[in-house]
Amino acid sequence: MRSLGFIAALLLSGTAHAAPARPPLPPITDQFLLDQLELGEEIEGRADGDLNGDGDTDTVFVVASPHERHLYVVLSYRSEVDIGHQSGGDFKLAPDALGAAELSIAKGVLTVKDLTGGTTALSATYRYRADKVQPKMRLIGLDATVYSRTYAHDGDEMSWNLVTGDIVTSLLKVTGDGEDRSYDTLYTRKFKRPSKPVFMEDTPDPELELVGATKAK
Template sequence: MMRSLGLIVALLWSGSAHAAQDRPAMPPVTDQFLLDQLELGEEIEGRADGDLNGDGDSDTVFVVSSPDERHLYVVLSYRGEVDIGHEPGGDFKLEPYALGPAELSIDKGVLTVRDLTGGTTALSATYRYRAVKIRERQRMRLIGLDAAVYSRSYAHDGDEMSWNVATGDTITSLLKVATSGEGGYDKLHTRKFRRPVRTIYMEETPGAEEELIGATKAK
């Protein structure tokens, strides 16, 4: 998998660090720079740029994929009293066997990652993160996780979950194959409950399918 994110950040920092008051807003990391860090068999599956930490500079989110592994990285900008640069905000492994590139978006400081993996039976997962500052370090914190397992050919029933990690509020539903014969699902047995609130950083992101199974079995 890709060279150490620490190396990437060190290179980014060395190329941009100088007096913070003497510089305009930092431009996004270039595609070529990311490509230069790849190892044999890897590619950039997708990227998004935007302000995640509210400093007015572009932060970068990107997914590196190889035949059997996919990894998401976040690089956050920072402004110190005398310098500026980039630092790692978090990373985690996405599920393999993607049914298309992960959809990455940044809106009002929230990173949303939409991912679809599997085969005829698919796992749809949506992760939401927000940057927080812990002492002197910036980290990405999981604030929401939605997941669904279903048949793309409507061959069997499925389940779905929406979990607000920040509040603990959780909604689960059974996806019942529609009886109309035209395909589709009916949403049944919707249940709302609250899970214990806990802090989950990006590196600790739980498996979407495992959380879905646990939520649908919870009493």
């Protein structure tokens, strides 16, 4: 999937124009997004809201094909002479989705919840906030859980706050028998791992981060 080409089409779409007195910039239309798709691609989901605090609507959407999924953020901008849209970042989601990614925007934070895998599944939650200096989305939180959807084995979970550096990990232990099987949360451990700013295009693999966190001393 052509990430740069897709964003270029958005930014060259003619949305920039002389700034009006103040009516809010409308969100990108569904039809415009559909017009940019190639054969075999579809819009898996989208969310609209104000991410950069300018009062205008920003858009987040996932483009999916049989072998690839890609999330894009398009930020509105407004200057003294014009208004328009610009890229706020993009990154690849795992292709083996167990349903559409859940996208939401609340109080300037973009939350992406994604479930991938098979019988053994990876649940990942990404949280982003617009950077105060650059027009980019910055990763501020990453949660990951690997578990068996049939309780065939134990699992692990991690929550990483990239703002404070706090990481919490736990073991998910299978308990019970038959239809009464469930997970108990055991051996919860807390430690710090400071991080430099991580922008959306550098979003790490949640499963690799989970493995590293559970092995950390």
